[in-house]
Amino acid sequence: MKNFIKKAGFVLGCSLLPIIVFGITIYIVLTKSTDYKYELESNRDFDNKYINNFQSLGSMVAFGDKGINVTPVDAYIESGMVIVKSKIENKTGVNLKLKNFGIVTGNFTKNIFYTDYDEDTVLNNGDSKEVEFEVGAYDIMNTSDDFPTNMVFTLGAYNASNNNYNEYNLDFTIAWKYASP
Secondary structure: OHHHHHHHHHHHHHHHHHHHHHHHHHHHHHHHHHHHHHHHHHHHHHHHHHOOOEEEEEEEEEEOEOOEEEEEEEEEEEOOEEEEEEEEEEOOOOOEEEEEEEEEEEOOEEEEEEEOOOOOEEEOOOOEEEEEEEEEHHHHOOOOOOOOOEEEEEEEEEEOOOOOEEEEEEEEEEEEOOOOO
């Protein structure tokens, strides 16, 4: 009986050994991949700090669309956000309820932008209003040196009288200064 127990223990130990080795291997792989993930995130945080507080050189041009005129005011990157300020003027012939978000295209990437408007801000025909467009820097930049020189903000608006929806492409060309202000 003692021999049988010894043999059974040996067989059991041999069959558990691959499971133990496999478990240790999985543990090591998961630990290393988690370390690598945190390393990537810390590098991204570093880049985020690197692009913080850049401003436009002052060389900006902008074009409106379908009766919306746009005049650029400023562009800068602050706290990981690209911020473009402008003054828009409504010459569409109707009062517009402007949406406070939309799609931005910058250097061949697309993402969602937000404005500093309240939901359904009204811009009456003939009036003008300053607007601040915001988008995450890494949502449209591939690296910390990939400044978006051309950005198109597609701003949605409803006709205030009949609720017809229209989109207006506001096209900005921006030259960036490569030194903190």
